[in-house]
Amino acid sequence: xxxxxxxxxxxxxxxxxxxxxxxxxxxxxxxxxxxxxxxxxxxxxxxxxxxxxxxxxxxxxxxxxxxxxxxxxxxxxxxxxxxxxxxxxxxxxxxxxxxxxxxxxxxxxxxxxxxxxxxxxxxxxxxxxxxxxxxxxxxxxxxxxxxxxxxxxxxxxxxxxxxxxxxxxxxxxxxxxxxxxxxxxxxxxxxxxxxxxxxxxxxxxxxxxxxxxxxxxxxxxxxxxxxxxxxxxxxxxxxxxxxxxxxxx
Numbered sequence: 001x002x003x004x005x006x007x008x009x010x011x012x013x014x015x016x017x018x019x020x021x022x023x024x025x026x027x028x029x030x031x032x033x034x035x036x037x038x039x040x041x042x043x044x045x046x047x048x049x050x051x052x053x054x055x056x057x058x059x060x061x062x063x064x065x066x067x068x069x070x071x072x073x074x075x076x077x078x079x080x081x082x083x084x085x086x087x088x089x090x091x092x093x094x095x096x097x098x099x100x101x102x103x104x105x106x107x108x109x110x111x112x113x114x115x116x117x118x119x120x121x122x123x124x125x126x127x128x129x130x131x132x133x134x135x136x137x138x139x140x141x142x143x144x145x146x147x148x149x150x151x152x153x154x155x156x157x158x159x160x161x162x163x164x165x166x167x168x169x170x171x172x173x174x175x176x177x178x179x180x181x182x183x184x185x186x187x188x189x190x191x192x193x194x195x196x197x198x199x200x201x202x203x204x205x206x207x208x209x210x211x212x213x214x215x216x217x218x219x220x221x222x223x224x225x226x227x228x229x230x231x232x233x234x235x236x237x238x239x240x241x242x243x244x245x246x247x248x249x
Contacts (some may be wrong), residue, residue: 004128017035023235042050055084055090055094056083058086058101059080059081059091059095059101060105060108061084062100062152063075063083063105064151066079066080067151067153068150070202072102077091077098078091078099087210099162099164102151102154102158103164103165106151109148109151113144116137117137117138117176117183118182119133119139119140120136121136121182124187124190124192130187130193135232138231138235139228141209141212141213141224142212142222142228143216143222144213145213145216145217145222146216173210175204176206177199177203178202180202181198181199181203181204184239185199187239192240194239195239195241201239205234205238205239209231212227212231
């Protein structure tokens, strides 16, 4: 089943088609996002997926509320179920433990937000479009900690020491670097970028972006425009090189 949604990134709206597909390797269902283009003028009505109001959703909402005032280590399945107004056994019908619930809560954030790398855009036709896509990526990443700070802090804390979370974080980073590297390689093939090694450049840029993301999360303050502009400039210098310098006033 496919439906169309509109995502607003850095004040601009973009259309995507979302299709639920089954992963042939894991057998699990996941959403596949296809970029359809920018929304010009009035935004069309989006056929958004219905939000579930079952026990699972209530438990995830409760987990996020509790994390705003408690450390993840202090939480119990009983506390989460009680906050959701559900029986203790309901928690274990949906999750094997609180760590599984936290991973599910993170997946829910990503599903509702949509893929961050979709901000880069598809079918880039000009270098200006490529630049705009990089800025959207930087803005979306650096501002995202303000949306779910408690959940993100809990996740990144476990990603430093918990084997399952370390593996989950490593896999997600690897996928992100591959996506950015593929995008940079396409820009080079179109003559928009002058970088020598798209993969290495993507790894370095993602490391910088990831560091800014974590810093904003720890400090609890969204980055100002000057900070975002500085990161965007580093991205442009790395990707466009001499092309970017020749265009400077």
